[in-house]
Amino acid sequence: MIILFFISLITFVNSLSLKQVLMAIDCGGQESFNSKEGFLYQDDQYFSGDSRVSDYTYNDVVYAGIAYTFTPRVYFTERHGNSFDYNLPINKNGQYTIILQFVELYFENEGERQFDIYIGTKRVIQNLSIIDNKHQKGSAKEVFIYIDIKEDKVFHQGQECNKGFINGKLKIGFRKGAADLPKVDGIVIVKGHNAGEEERNHLIDNWEQLLEENKKKEAELERAELEAQNMIVPDSVEPEEGEGLISFLLSPIGFGIIGFGMAVFGILMFAGENQDQKNKKIKKSK
The missing domain is CATH 1.20.5 (Single alpha-helices involved in coiled-coils or other helix-helix interfaces)
Structure with a gap:
């Protein structure tokens, strides 16, 4: 019974748990932890360049709750700066999806922070604003970047990203754009190009309903665990004779x-x- 509840909850949260997550980094985080989907976020590592860390654990917006995520912890910390990179070790050729995770906890309006994303020397996203028509302050945002690694070269939309894959490491860069500084809260590398982007859009469009359903499932899971440990008595049922x-x-x-x-x-x-x-x-x- 407990296992069924657990599987139901994980599948409900995001189909990402069904994919092959190769690596997840909690940018700015100092300790590793397991996501609600079931994969491990490593503590912050593999970074270089001009950057620093901010911890928003006790921020009012964080305290009120991060929208569009069932793993809010990854959004409590961030790495930001003028220009910085992550050089992530990947051992094999193949198709991969880079999922960049953001939340805006400072600015209120779209466009007040805009920055560029690079793979090697190739700019793959220009003037990204975390706040947009679907994401407000305090809303978790995920950006999906699809790449192919072939013979120690990395390609995005069929074009080679020069110096994007060196000595078995994928180079992801964050550069200043039209406004303020670039930042990132989490990075997830998934094998393949089917990394749950459609499910992500569904979650955003149906957030309130899914949030309520998730709360009910968590309550059911907690109750099932307590019953299994004989910590509470199940709801009374009229017993048969004897x-x-x-x-x-x-x-x-x-x-x-x-x-x-x-x-x-x-x-x-x-x-x-x-x-x-x-x-x-x-x-x-x-």
């Missing part, structure tokens, strides 16, 4: 009473046998 007595006898209290009764019975039997033996000896002596 069923209540059997359930009571099989309970810890019932076993205790039965054990105590058997012990008393054994003592009485032992005392009776001793008395019989004494009586026999008295008769013989006479």
